[in-house]
Every structure is written in structure tokens, then in C-alpha cells.
Amino acid sequence: MRRITFAPVLVAVVALFAMVLGVIIGRVTTGGPTGPGTGPPGGVAGTRIDVIIKASDSSFWQSMLAGAKQAAADYGADVSLFGPTSESDVAQQVQLVENAISRGVDGIVLAPNSSSALNNVIKRAVAAGIVVIAVDTAVTTETDGFIGTDNTKAAEEAGRHLCALITDKGNADGPVLIESSVAGVQVLQDRDAGFRTGLAQMCPHARIVGPRYNNNDINTAASQVNDVLAAQPDLAGIFAANNTSGVGAARAIKDNRATERIPVVSFDTDPQQVTALADGSLDALVVQNPYFFGYQGVIEAGMAVVGSIPPHNLDPGAVVATRSNMADPEIATLLNPPTARARK
16 A cells, blocks of 8 residues: 655654544644644633534545544534535535634634635634634635645656556557546645646656546536547546546446546545445545544644644645555545534
């Protein structure tokens, strides 16, 4: 199993978390003397924390809620779970932050759907004395901490992995499709850039097609991949930048009976992606740890509320899951994490 880890100092990420779900070795830049590997200090019990995910209809984000719920149970924090229905609904996410401000919570753990569109409401939360921990997508305004994968580095590994796959099929110079979800989202831009870099390192003559944007709709993603397959029958491979894109790409690959011919590497994991990995319509998944995002997010919010200094920037890393390693205990745990539901 290859671990993708980044940044200057190698550490074990949150020993407590290892007992809950198994740990990925990560790297961290701390903002003070209190680093990961310690639980929140005393006084966190009863702290009111809202956890707001990107999309309540996604099992990936439901896993983040499960992590937050477990942290609440472990430390006695009063945690409420929220999220818009879709990642494209920025306005609803803004409203959920406004609601948290109105209710006077102590902290907010937020996986923002935009790196800038929530800046004003985040500023209002901070001005109201509310701790804000950003998760997955960094924002361009000040927060009390950030937890997220270095998407550029992880996508570089995806590019190198896809290069190896298309090289094995004799198509190292062929066209490669980037199937993505929403234009202008920083996380997806980082994955796009990282993938191009990794692919170019190993397959310098491969040609990029796209990106195609599906607005987080599986049917649209499948239709877009079908269109490219029809227009470019020599397509060598596909990089799917998120779970929706991966599920849509896998569906199109199966519909076109191209499983053995066209490898697909996708970011993230949900049950449909895991099924596709098992049946060969996806060849690899770059797997993050959303459960960790939620668990550690609540810990860091609790730390900041009681005056301790949480890590300013924590990267839990990622792993590449394939059909050959998906049954390994650590990988299997990451591919099938517990989930929880947001409040209606």
C-alpha cells in the first residue's frame, strides 16, 4: 500500500483516532504548542459545536458526520450535524452558518462549498466570538484551523498511477479525459493541476481532454464520458476528480464494455465507487479520510473554545486503493466507514 503524505514533519495523526477507525500517517504544520496526538483539554463537555458538511446526500460527507458524532460521544461536546442537499447549494450552506450564529454556538466545523463565497458569513461568525475550523476546502479568510488533504500532491499520485495503467496497455501517448464536477472550486482546481503534473512526469506525451464539468450529477457525468468515448474511440484513460464523477465514469465504462480497455482513476469513495472498484470499472481510488475530518474537527473546535491552540494546518494524507489491496484491513476500513445523517 502506498501512502501519500505531505508537508515538513512526519507524525502519527491523533492516537485516539487510531482506536476508533485506524490511522493514516499524516503530516502537520502546527500553529502552537498543542499538536495532534492529544485530545482536547478539560472543559469541552457541553461545548456547542455545529458541524456543517458540503452535501447531506453524499456518503463521503455522511462519514465526516459520523466522525463528529463519535468525537461528541467521546468528549461530551454538544454537536449538531447539518448540510445542504447538494455541493452546488452554496446559499443553503451560508444560511446554515447564519443559523449557527443566531443560535450562539461555541464553534463551527465547516466543509465549505466555496473557498470564497462563505468568507463574509465566516467573518460574522468570528466577530461573534465563534470558533471556526475549516475542513477539506481552505477559505481565503481567517479561521482557527484547517484540516484537509493536500489535493495537489494526492492528484499527482493519481496522475502517476494512471500513467502506469495506460502504459501497461500500450497507450502512454493517448488522450486522457478529466471528468470533474463544479468549475471554480479550489479543491477541484488543485486536483486538476496535480493530476496534470503527475501524468506529465511519467507520460509526457499523453494528451488531456477536458475537464468536463457535470455539476455533481451522476447522469450528466456518465453522459459526458459517453460523448467523449464516441468522439474519441482511442481514449486511453480517465481521471475522475470526485465521487460523482467516478460513479458516472464507471457507469459509462460498463455501458460501453470498456472495462478491460480504458482504466479509470477516481478521487474519493462511496459505496458505488467501492462496488465499481471491485468489479473493475474503476481501477483505483484516491481515498481520503472524511471520518477523521469530522472527529478531529470537533476536537480542534473544542480545543480552541477552551483556549488551547489547535494545529493551524493538518493534512491526514491519502492512500491509493486498488482491487488488489482493497481487502487489506486498513484499506477496507477506509472504504467502508461508518456514516451518520444531517438534521433536516
